Amino acid sequence: MTDSTLHTTEQSIPKIAIIGGGLTGLFTATLLERIFIEANGKSVSPKITIFEKSRSVGRLATRYRMDSATHKNWQWAFGAQFFTAKSADFQQFIKPWIQSKLLQPWCANVVDLIPSDDAAQNADIQAKEQWSSTQARYISTPKMTSWGRALADELKYTTINFKTRVAPLHKEGFVEQNETNNKTELFDENGNSLGSYDWVICTAPNGQAVELMADSNFKELAKISEAQMQACYTLMLGWDKEQLLPPALNTSPPLWDVAYVQDSVLDRIFIEHQKPDHSSLLPSITIHARNDWSEQHVDDDIETVKATLLQAAKQALSWDENSTPSQIDCHRWRYAATLKQLDNTEFGILVDEPRQWIVSGDWCGQGNIESCYQMAKQTVAKICADQIS
Secondary structure, three states, X not given: XXXXXXXXXXXXXXXXXXXXXXXXXXXXXXXXXXXXXXXXXXXXXXXXXXXXXXXXXXXXXXXXEEOOOXXXXXXXXXXXXXXXXXOHHHHHHHHHHHHOOOEEEOOXXXXXXXXXXXXOOOOEEEEEEEOOOOXXXXXXXXXXXXXXXXXXXXXXXXXXXXOOOEOOOOHHHEEXXXXXXXXXXXXXXXXXXXXXXXXXXXXXXXXXXXXXXXXXXXXXXXXXXXOXXXXXXXXXXXXXXXXXXXXXXXXXXXXXXXXXXXXXXXEEEEXXXXXXXXXXXXXXXXXXXXXXXXXXXXXXXXXXXXXXXXXXXHHHHOOOOOOOOOEEEEEEEEEEXXXXXXXXXXXXXXXEOOOOEEEOOHHHOOOOHHHHHHHHXXXXXXXXXXXXX
């Protein structure tokens, strides 16, 4: 595909709505802007609107609290902790943010941790691996939310409407004006029109995508329902100073950064203040529960879940009354992990050709951040192919 094949006029350039301001939505808008501007210069700009139901973008969630005495922060990346870039095109895509050091490789020391059944004994900790820059795990600094905000700030021709919940699509909302100009009118949850669009791209988790498309006659609705996602509970712990950390964490130099927990409802433990450019933080630990356990308890009372996870964390890290965390919080992600197919196949984006609707998201691929990029790339290729067909 050459740039010349994408030349458009102000009248012919498509008007595009993206439902969801997570990374898939931001990557899609970024790639659309790039390809249309490369083809047309600045004389013709894309017409892209992102509708995001929350007040922020990116879905790389960070939570922090300030200590009023020291004015230092505890900070927890309670969503995705890191991401990988295995394909050459995604590596090229993230290169500018690596060069600016907004994205940095995390060369963590990783261990296996087996909690002890005996409260008087520490967990069994065995070295597992060290992450290297050869197959890097990247983090966003100074917060995991920083990259999403940077992506949003760099969009020049995209409007982002925050705190806007798009109402479910209905077949009546699709207006077939003629054979070559089909538009969909979107509405918010209060029935207010959000405008008419040539393309509507839904990047929400599949459970929310099903709700948006349930009464729309979207031809790939069954496939949306096929994708299975699991929840994840995250426990966030903080200590007032490093000297108060439990023995398993209070070593100099630190023995580990990430622990894979065995024989527990916990899955992984991440030491936040040992990440690159995080040394100014107060001691902060993020713990992810197992996805299967989280899914089984997804509707449980959050305080009950927090108590269970806290007890498991105490067993894993062996703290006593002198090293009990001062900060304790818990969060539930309803749609956190995509269950892999037995044959490891991917859906790819789901397209309704007549309406020009696309359902996309990381769950259409491998359920990771690189999948967000690959699905965005597929979406842009589809729209561009339609433009030149």
